[in-house]
Amino acid sequence: MKLIMIKGIHNTGKTTTVTAVIKELRKRGYTVGSVKDIHFTGFAIDQEETDTWKHSEAGADTVTAIGRKETDIMHKKQMDVESILCQYDQDYVVIEGDPGIDCPNIVTGANTDDLDVKRDSRTIAFAGIIGGTMEEYEGIPVMDSTKDTERMTDLIEKAEEDIKLEKKISEVKLYFDDMEVPMVPFVEAIIRGSVLGVAKELKGYEEGCEVKIITK
Secondary structure (H helix, E strand, O other): OEEEEEEEOOOOOHHHHHHHHHHHHHHOOOOEEEEEOOOOOOOOOOOOOOHHHHHHHHOOOEEEEEOOOOEEEEEOOOOOHHHHHOOOOOOEEEEEOOOOOOOOEEEEOOOHHHHHHHOOOOEEEEEHHHOOOOOEEOOEEEOOOOOOHHHHHHHHHHOOOOOOOOOOOOOOOOEEOOEEOOOOHHHHHHHHHHHHHHHOOOOOOOOOOOOOOOOO
């Protein structure tokens, strides 16, 4: 998995750049995930008085809403970005904002002062409002994310792979007959917690023992 971060001052074209990059990566045949870092302290997707809000108010740490078109898993805490990225298995993850991870990045700005505030040693391009007003700044290309998307994505492809997430060895295996079913860590945690919660109440259970369940 490769990461590309789009960061910059507020209202300088981050989302426009992110959506352009995602579309171009998808056009090139890659699978793509995205992460949006939100600094607004009052932000919450779940709103008061919804059923899922009532679940969390009653004490649920994780609430899942299953709909016909999407499934939303809400953790009632801030997670570190590494833990979040372990939930992804796409070729690329595009991050909007700066959640504090070291990876190649594109900085958006309205002027060079904006760029200087956010740039670092991993910056591969500048974009946003300043795009189209100059060709480069301090040796780094300046691009119009809506017109130079292909060239920008070429740079993203050339950027070295920035992170290798060490996924924990799975403690839960699920099979349908002889076919193993892949699961993200969150689903593994639900199954493991449910099974061990019951098993610990049964006679003969010892901490650290292997627990097997076979059903037909």
